[in-house]
Amino acid sequence: MRYLRGTWMRGGTSKCWLFDAEDLAGGDPGEVLAAAFGAGDPRQIDGVGGATSTTSKAALVRRSGAPGIDVDYRFAQVGIGARRVEWGSNCGNCATAIGLYALLTGLIEPERDRTTVRMRNTNTGTLLAAGIATPGGVVPETGTAVVPGAGDGGVPVELAFLDPSGSTTGVLSPTGRPLDRLPVPATLVDAGAPAALIDADAAGDLTVDELIALRRKAAVVMGLSGADDAIPKTGLVGRPRDPGHDLHVRMVSMLAPHPAVGLTSAVAITAAAGVEGSVVHRALGGRVPGVLRLGTPAGVVTVRAEWDSGGRLRAVRLDRAARRIAVAEISVPLTEDVALAS
Amino acid sequence: MRYLRGTWMRGGTSKCWLFDAEDLAGGDPGEVLAAAFGAGDPRQIDGVGGATSTTSKAALVRRSGAPGIDVDYRFAQVGIGARRVEWGSNCGNCATAIGLYALLTGLIEPERDRTTVRMRNTNTGTLLAAGIATPGGVVPETGTAVVPGAGDGGVPVELAFLDPSGSTTGVLSPTGRPLDRLPVPATLVDAGAPAALIDADAAGDLTVDELIALRRKAAVVMGLSGADDAIPKTGLVGRPRDPGHDLHVRMVSMLAPHPAVGLTSAVAITAAAGVEGSVVHRALGGRVPGVLRLGTPAGVVTVRAEWDSGGRLRAVRLDRAARRIAVAEISVPLTEDVALAS
Numbered sequence: 001m002r003y004l005r006g007t008w009m010r011g012g013t014s015k016c017w018l019f020d021a022e023d024l025a026g027g028d029p030g031e032v033l034a035a036a037f038g039a040g041d042p043r044q045i046d047g048v049g050g051a052t053s054t055t056s057k058a059a060l061v062r063r064s065g066a067p068g069i070d071v072d073y074r075f076a077q078v079g080i081g082a083r084r085v086e087w088g089s090n091c092g093n094c095a096t097a098i099g100l101y102a103l104l105t106g107l108i109e110p111e112r113d114r115t116t117v118r119m120r121n122t123n124t125g126t127l128l129a130a131g132i133a134t135p136g137g138v139v140p141e142t143g144t145a146v147v148p149g150a151g152d153g154g155v156p157v158e159l160a161f162l163d164p165s166g167s168t169t170g171v172l173s174p175t176g177r178p179l180d181r182l183p184v185p186a187t188l189v190d191a192g193a194p195a196a197l198i199d200a201d202a203a204g205d206l207t208v209d210e211l212i213a214l215r216r217k218a219a220v221v222m223g224l225s226g227a228d229d230a231i232p233k234t235g236l237v238g239r240p241r242d243p244g245h246d247l248h249v250r251m252v253s254m255l256a257p258h259p260a261v262g263l264t265s266a267v268a269i270t271a272a273a274g275v276e277g278s279v280v281h282r283a284l285g286g287r288v289p290g291v292l293r294l295g296t297p298a299g300v301v302t303v304r305a306e307w308d309s310g311g312r313l314r315a316v317r318l319d320r321a322a323r324r325i326a327v328a329e330i331s332v333p334l335t336e337d338v339a340l341a342s
Numbered sequence: 343m344r345y346l347r348g349t350w351m352r353g354g355t356s357k358c359w360l361f362d363a364e365d366l367a368g369g370d371p372g373e374v375l376a377a378a379f380g381a382g383d384p385r386q387i388d389g390v391g392g393a394t395s396t397t398s399k400a401a402l403v404r405r406s407g408a409p410g411i412d413v414d415y416r417f418a419q420v421g422i423g424a425r426r427v428e429w430g431s432n433c434g435n436c437a438t439a440i441g442l443y444a445l446l447t448g449l450i451e452p453e454r455d456r457t458t459v460r461m462r463n464t465n466t467g468t469l470l471a472a473g474i475a476t477p478g479g480v481v482p483e484t485g486t487a488v489v490p491g492a493g494d495g496g497v498p499v500e501l502a503f504l505d506p507s508g509s510t511t512g513v514l515s516p517t518g519r520p521l522d523r524l525p526v527p528a529t530l531v532d533a534g535a536p537a538a539l540i541d542a543d544a545a546g547d548l549t550v551d552e553l554i555a556l557r558r559k560a561a562v563v564m565g566l567s568g569a570d571d572a573i574p575k576t577g578l579v580g581r582p583r584d585p586g587h588d589l590h591v592r593m594v595s596m597l598a599p600h601p602a603v604g605l606t607s608a609v610a611i612t613a614a615a616g617v618e619g620s621v622v623h624r625a626l627g628g629r630v631p632g633v634l635r636l637g638t639p640a641g642v643v644t645v646r647a648e649w650d651s652g653g654r655l656r657a658v659r660l661d662r663a664a665r666r667i668a669v670a671e672i673s674v675p676l677t678e679d680v681a682l683a684s
Contacts, residue, residue: 006668008670010387038667041494043397045355045491046492052385052393150388325390326390326672327670328670329668333495
């Protein structure tokens, strides 16, 4: 039996297990995480996983050696009914949690009034910043900030995705086109995460299965392997169906409907607003907004976008919440300890 | 913020959080558990709960002061989307975990070869025993025993329900009849837990909603309050649909289909086999078996029954598995600390 110390955090609408990257060095961290989560079982009944896309997440966190960056983290989407881990994507909700975690664990020192934790997601190279009020240099353990899709309060965290375009493939539009036909019209962008944004007004209310089929097509067109269930983020985006929304958004996540919207998907949607002729640009009537209210199944997710004079997206900011749920020593049932030898 | 030390165990097909009862004394333990689990949210996203009936369970455990009993435990079925806890029932899978927990935490000392942990469920008064191999007086942390509905291995635990009839209401047949009409024919028994066993051969494949409606009727007829979603255990029992089964069993649990069968339900079904004219007795063709193979959605659950010469059920034994998943310090977000004052 191997023992692994972990911190269980809620970030936005997700639960994430955070680990000191050093504790998983010298072996295959995916194997250890899959065993710790009970990933082989669709109910993850023999481990710490929650058996849904938003509760089967982990990250390995360490102090960064890079200038201007406080923390490096590697995100893991842990399998559900498959003893494996996907390393191809980032997770904004986990990043929210990591900001607070870095302060709670002393990885970085709090400032007098407000502390910004500068993070690098090593899966994608994305830079992020988490801003947390630390009045008197005290790190809050709890708070009353809520986000759509999670009714309980948490510590308010302002999460920023910095210069998010081309985070995985290097370019905002991997196909070079604002609109692709799958044949359903879709905009394929890479910002925050690779995403396939399908025209909800043209396609109608597609089923999850239809969206999953389109996801596979989009992966091929975007030059992704298609082996990673987490990307491209895929869903329907269209004109608002409620006066309080700017866009109608219905995403799938790990082959199931997302209860709200993944934050990397929110970034991709925001970036696509700046692409003339894209699904998002058209749904917004050509407007490139500074504030974007996404209508999700859980309610409105509000995004603040910062564009430079050349129309490039410099930052996407979201008001999120995080809370530490538990600190734990996990018993990891590894069949062969030899798997841990480097 | 209140900190609560807990041990997360897998018992059979359930995950249970186990606590030292002393750590929850002097207040309303239901309030603390509901907050720790994030019970108010249907996804339990802000707590340690798993948002399903089999992963939203806890027990308060203490050394017993009663003669012949090692451990007392109080089982809590924690709400999912409701900030409350139900204290009306017992859980065999948690009892399996508590047997191993009592040894791992030193609540009781292991014997040289095999240790029996004698337990009392204080919700119902049911006595149980967990038999665990402890070769050389060593308590195993892991093992290869599997149960239907959980593919991962665990420490083998033989769980016995002792003299289970009338555990909640005092009598095996609360209505005094082997068969009640709801109007669908059903046998209402109390052994392990109060249960409404509906004739699958007469009723056909009822939907979950239909079963839930019958559950409410059965609660009234059995003199239960009906306020507790956990009892009566309700489901369909009929003639086998597979040559390897003795009975066809489809139960609901906390208003959703059970992935296998709750162990208290298995005990109720076994006890009903001894009631002439009951749904179970008829489905078995009048045979009162020593071994009963229940055909559940997850596979065969095998039950060993011990009857005395008067036809009374003395014990029901099941081969189960358990494993410690983690030891944790949980951050419990209680709005008002005053709620903790006794």
